[in-house]
Amino acid sequence: MNELVKLSVHSDIAVVTIDNPPVNALSPGVPEGLAACIADAVANPATTAIVVIGAGTTFIAGADIREFGKVVAGTTKPVDLPAIIRSIEDSPLPVVMALHGTAFGGGFEVAMGGHYRVIAPAGKIGQPEVKIGLIPGAAGTQRLPRLATDFAVAARMCVFGEPIGAKAALAAGLVDRIIDGDLLEGALAFAREIASQPFVKIREREAIISDPTIFHQLHTEATRTRRGQEAPLAALESVRNSSLPFDEGCRLEREIFVRCLHNTQSKSLIHAFFGERTVAKIPDIPKETPTTTIRRAAVIGAGTMGGGIAMNYANAGIPVILRETTQEALDKGLGIIRKNYANSVKKGRFSQEEMDRRMALITPQLTWDGFEHADIICEAVFESLALKKEIFATLDAIAKPDCILATNTSTLDIDEIASATKRPEAVIGHHFFSPANVMRLLEIVRGKATSKTVIATSMALAKKLGKIGVLAGNCRGFIGNRMVHVYLREAQFLAEEGGTVEDINSTLYDFGMAMGPLAMTDLAGIDVGWRIRQESKHLEKSGVRRPLISDRLYEAGRWGQKTGAGFSKYDENRTPSADPEVVRLIEEVAAAAGITRRQISREEILDRCMFAMVNEAAKILEEGIAIRAVDIDIIYLNGYGFPAWRGGPMFYADTVGLDKVLARVEEFEKVHGSEFWAPADLLRQLAAAGKKFTA
Ligand code: NAI
Numbered sequence: 121m122n123e124l125v126k127l128s129v130h131s132d133i134a135v136v137t138i139d140n141p142p143v144n145a146l147s148p149g150v151p152e153g154l155a156a157c158i159a160d161a162v163a164n165p166a167t168t169a170i171v172v173i174g175a176g177t178t179f180i181a182g183a184d185i186r187e188f189g190k191v192v193a194g195t196t197k198p199v200d201l202p203a204i205i206r207s208i209e210d211s212p213l214p215v216v217m218a219l220h221g222t223a224f225g226g227g228f229e230v231a232m233g234g235h236y237r238v239i240a241p242a243g244k245i246g247q248p249e250v251k252i253g254l255i256p257g258a259a260g261t262q263r264l265p266r267l268a269t270d271f272a273v274a275a276r277m278c279v280f281g282e283p284i285g286a287k288a289a290l291a292a293g294l295v296d297r298i299i300d301g302d303l304l305e306g307a308l309a310f311a312r313e314i315a316s317q318p319f320v321k322i323r324e325r326e327a328i329i330s331d332p333t334i335f336h337q338l339h340t341e342a343t344r345t346r347r348g349q350e351a352p353l354a355a356l357e358s359v360r361n362s363s364l365p366f367d368e369g370c371r372l373e374r375e376i377f378v379r380c381l382h383n384t385q386s387k388s389l390i391h392a393f394f395g396e397r398t399v400a401k402i403p404d405i406p407k408e409t410p411t412t413t414i415r416r417a418a419v420i421g422a423g424t425m426g427g428g429i430a431m432n433y434a435n436a437g438i439p440v441i442l443r444e445t446t447q448e449a450l451d452k453g454l455g456i457i458r459k460n461y462a463n464s465v466k467k468g469r470f471s472q473e474e475m476d477r478r479m480a481l482i483t484p485q486l487t488w489d490g491f492e493h494a495d496i497i498c499e500a501v502f503e504s505l506a507l508k509k510e511i512f513a514t515l516d517a518i519a520k521p522d523c524i525l526a527t528n529t530s531t532l533d534i535d536e537i538a539s540a541t542k543r544p545e546a547v548i549g550h551h552f553f554s555p556a557n558v559m560r561l562l563e564i565v566r567g568k569a570t571s572k573t574v575i576a577t578s579m580a581l582a583k584k585l586g587k588i589g590v591l592a593g594n595c596r597g598f599i600g601n602r603m604v605h606v607y608l609r610e611a612q613f614l615a616e617e618g619g620t621v622e623d624i625n626s627t628l629y630d631f632g633m634a635m636g637p638l639a640m641t642d643l644a645g646i647d648v649g650w651r652i653r654q655e656s657k658h659l660e661k662s663g664v665r666r667p668l669i670s671d672r673l674y675e676a677g678r679w680g681q682k683t684g685a686g687f688s689k690y691d692e693n694r695t696p697s698a699d700p701e702v703v704r705l706i707e708e709v710a711a712a713a714g715i716t717r718r719q720i721s722r723e724e725i726l727d728r729c730m731f732a733m734v735n736e737a738a739k740i741l742e743e744g745i746a747i748r749a750v751d752i753d754i755i756y757l758n759g760y761g762f763p764a765w766r767g768g769p770m771f772y773a774d775t776v777g778l779d780k781v782l783a784r785v786e787e788f789e790k791v792h793g794s795e796f797w798a799p800a801d802l803l804r805q806l807a808a809a810g811k812k813f814t815a
Pocket of ligand 1: 420421425444500501529551553
């Protein structure tokens with residue numbers, strides 16, 4: 121018994137309550153307190169059964185993830201959780217685990233130490249350890265397959281980490297009853313029913329593997345859907361060991377767990393896990409900063425981005441006006457929204473009524489009617505500074521005084537756009553990513569005059585829209601696109617110097633990126649890049665090399681996937697293949713520019729693409745455009761298909777070692793010039809001090 125776990129007596133039933141707010145995590149003291157309370161309850165001769173329950177809104181939601189880092193660093197010796205769970209299981213009195221909220225990870229492993237489990241209707245259980253690069257480490261992979269009536273359910277929970285709800289848990293034998301009404305009352309009643317009955321320990325059961333092909337199936341699925349990740353396969357290996365004697369399975373589970381705990385993937389995923397929470401903290405904008413309530417929204421432009429942005433508002437229950445210039449564009453935009461929602465209904469994500477409700481929240485129109493009531497207006501018209509300034513001047517005249525004026529520009533200067541208004545403090549960048557209704561990232565760009573209230577409201581709004589908001593400073597391309605610009609530049613330079621399109625794409629894909637850089641260019645549209653270049657021609661320095669091949673592709677009408685050809689050829693299913701015509705075009709461009717083509721190694725492809733980005737990111741940090749290195753990582757993980765198990769570009773650079781990164785950057789500088797490769801001062805300083813970006 122301690123502050124975190126308390127024992128009380130309800131006539132003949134002992135109740136052990138875990139009270140470690142906010143989520144009853146298994147922090148130091150909780151497992152020990154549990155064991156002590158159970159021992160005390162057992163020692164009381166009047167007790168016939170024990171109920172374990174969580175105070176507040178949840179059972180034990182999981183391990184205290186910060187503890188893992190301390191264990192790896194050797195600053196903490198972890199409590200022997202498996203032994204404590206075993207001691208609960210050895211209780212001579214039956215133990216009923218009463219679950220609500222989330223019983224995840226170590227929480228569900230504790231629950232499996234009990235002899236019975238009851239659950240609230242909205243309760244969820246799961247073994248999500250693989251999501252932070254680990255496997256269940258307190259016999260979860262051994263007890264779960266012994267408990268489940270369906271081995272596949274248990275195996276899937278460990279391998280993919282997805283939680284299941286009360287009904288599914290009951291169907292798979294993972295809980296014994298769903299308790300409607302008061303959970304404690306229901307658990308007490310259940311405990312009285314079973315108090316005098318014999319009971320079994322899960323560890324003494326056998327796992328029944330009715331279909332041995334399950335291992336092969338899950339291996340194939342995990343390799344495909346969790347590409348590059350070690351933990352899902354490690355979890356599968358451990359689940360497979362549930363056919364061994366329990367103690368042997370546990371011994372092996374521990375070995376695999378420790379292996380995962382010490383590898384880079386779990387460190388990267390834990391970095392990403394905490395990073396999502398860190399980015400919400402903005403040093404000069406305290407939590408108490410006043411915010412405005414967003415009740416009504418308006419979006420300008422119903423194109424690729426505007427339609428998706430309007431859906432975000434409707435999804436969050438916020439009525440939104442969607443304005444276009446022509447009926448045709450409006451109908452087209454609305455048609456795509458309807459199709460997207462209909463797809464979700466078809467996939468069973470929500471009902472037809474829900475779709476109708478969301479559609480009804482979107483008011484399509486060609487006028488400015490109602491804009492005067494909007495709490496936020498988000499502009500998503502063509503990427504043209506002149507057009508955007510014209511629109512912001514109009515908004516300045518019609519929007520109410522505290523309305524937030526947001527632009528979805530991906531490259532343009534927020535201050536310049538704000539200068540078209542008399543209220544630059546209200547103007548902010550809301551850079552959504554395509555498809556805007558799907559991608560989780562919202563890069564929020566503060567101009568020099570943007571008010572703290574507008575920033576704080578935008579950060580809160582991101583959350584409401586189900587997005588991760590990351591704050592960036594104002595510069596060309598902000599954080600994400602400024603970095604992707606140098607990444608794509610190197611990919612194209614490499615192609616011109618002799619790298620094949622296929623090698624360049626597959627090197628980055630095999631590294632873990634969702635797609636290769638040239639495939640990404642084909643998806644985004646070569647015409648889109650071309651248009652951006654036309655807008656920024658005045659920024660080009662003469663005598664400085666620039667990628668030439670995309671202009672040639674644009675001129676040849678090869679605009680990427682949408683035209684069936686770009687850097688690759690695409691069939692009707694958009695499957696790419698190599699195209700000799702591209703090779704010819706690239707050779708032509710290279711010859712005209714006097715570039716000597718050579719064989720290029722995958723190592724060079726990877727290092728040039730990655731380290732160009734990392735070096736640029738170091739400058740972004742130096743300039744204060746990004747608050748912390750982890751903000752950059754979160755942007756890349758959620759907006760650019762960077763593999764979470766590598767932690768993001770900054771964390772990846774740290775794992776390589778900044779001295780090694782710097783050495784490569786200096787090598788490339790010698791060959792390709794300082795214009796592109798002058799090392800960032802910050803990179804030099806950190807490398808010299810033996811430090812990291814993400815300390
Ligand atoms: P788009 O060309 O698909 O859509 C623009 C829409 O705005 C068109 O439907 C056009 O009719 C409409 N429009 C033009 N002037 C208007 C006005 N005065 N009032 C109302 N509607 C007007 O372009 P997209 O791709 O949606 O881009 C929009 C903005 O989002 C741009 O600033 C772009 O840089 C940015 N962006 C684009 C991303 C992408 O992947 N496509 C990603 C992130 C930002």
